[in-house]
Amino acid sequence: MAPVIYYLLAFFVIVIAYLGHRLLVGGHEIRSLFGPKLVTCPETHEPVAVKVALGRAAVAALAGKEHIELCQCSRWPERAGCDQACLSELTANPEEHGVWAIAAHWYEGKNCFYCGRTITPLSHLDHPPGLVGFDGKIIEWDRVPAEKLPAQFASAHPVCWNCSVVESFRQQHPELIVVRPWRH
Numbered sequence: 001m002a003p004v005i006y007y008l009l010a011f012f013v014i015v016i017a018y019l020g021h022r023l024l025v026g027g028h029e030i031r032s033l034f035g036p037k038l039v040t041c042p043e044t045h046e047p048v049a050v051k052v053a054l055g056r057a058a059v060a061a062l063a064g065k066e067h068i069e070l071c072q073c074s075r076w077p078e079r080a081g082c083d084q085a086c087l088s089e090l091t092a093n094p095e096e097h098g099v100w101a102i103a104a105h106w107y108e109g110k111n112c113f114y115c116g117r118t119i120t121p122l123s124h125l126d127h128p129p130g131l132v133g134f135d136g137k138i139i140e141w142d143r144v145p146a147e148k149l150p151a152q153f154a155s156a157h158p159v160c161w162n163c164s165v166v167e168s169f170r171q172q173h174p175e176l177i178v179v180r181p182w183r184h
Contacts, residue, residue: 032094033057033068036146039086039097041075049074049099049146050086074147099146100124106153107141113157114167120160130164131156138168 033052041048053071060067068091070084090097104122107129111118119129128140133156144152159167170178 033090036099037090037094037097038099038102038146038149039089042085043079043082044075047147047150048086050090052090074145099149102149103141103153107158110158112160112163114159114163117160119158127161129161130159130168132159132167136171138164138171140164 034054035051037050037052038047039050040046049072050070051072053069056071057066057068068087070087073079073082075082095101100122107119107122109118112129113132120126122128128142130138130140131144131152132138133152138159141149141152166178170176
C-alpha cells in the first residue's frame with residue numbers, strides 16, 4: 001500500500017511541476033495583459049477600455065495554446081457580440097496599452113499646476129496625482145474612466161497629490177482660509 005501512495009505523490013509532484021513550468025513560460029504574456037487596457041475601437045475609432053479574460057488565457061497556456069479574448073469592454077453590453085478586432089492592437093504591444101503605463105507616460109517630466117514641483121513617477125504604493133480641468137475641479141487620474149483618460153489628459157493640467165488634497169479642501173470649504181506657503 002505504501003508504494004502506491006509514493007507513486008501517486010510522485011505523479012502529483014510531476015504534474016504540478018509541469019503546470020508550473022507551463023504557467024511560467026506562458027505567464028509573461030499573460031501577466032502583460034493584466035489590468036485595464038486602452039485600445040482604439042476599430043468600429044468607432046475612439047478609445048475604449050477593455051479587460052482580457054486572464055483565467056481563460058491561463059488555461060489555454062497550460063494546454064500549450066494561445067487564446068486571448070475580452071471579458072469586459074466599455075462599449076458592452078450594447079456591442080457585446082463584436083468580433084473583438086481590437087485584440088490585434090492589444091496583443092502587438094500589451095504594455096503600451098496599459099492604463100497605468102499611459103498615465104505614467106503622461107505625467108513623466110511634468111510639473112504641478114499649483115506648486116511647480118516636478119511630479120514624482122507614478123507608484124502603486126504612493127498616492128495618485130490629480131488633474132485640474134478648465135472648470136477648476138480636481139480629480140485623481142485613477143478615478144477617471146479609462147476610456148475618457150485621453151480626452152482628460154488633452155485638456156487638463158497635472159497636479160501633485162499634495163496640492164490636489166489642499167485645493168480639493170479649499171474647493172469644498174471656501175469659508176476657511178487655507179495658507180499655502182509654497183505658492184508665490
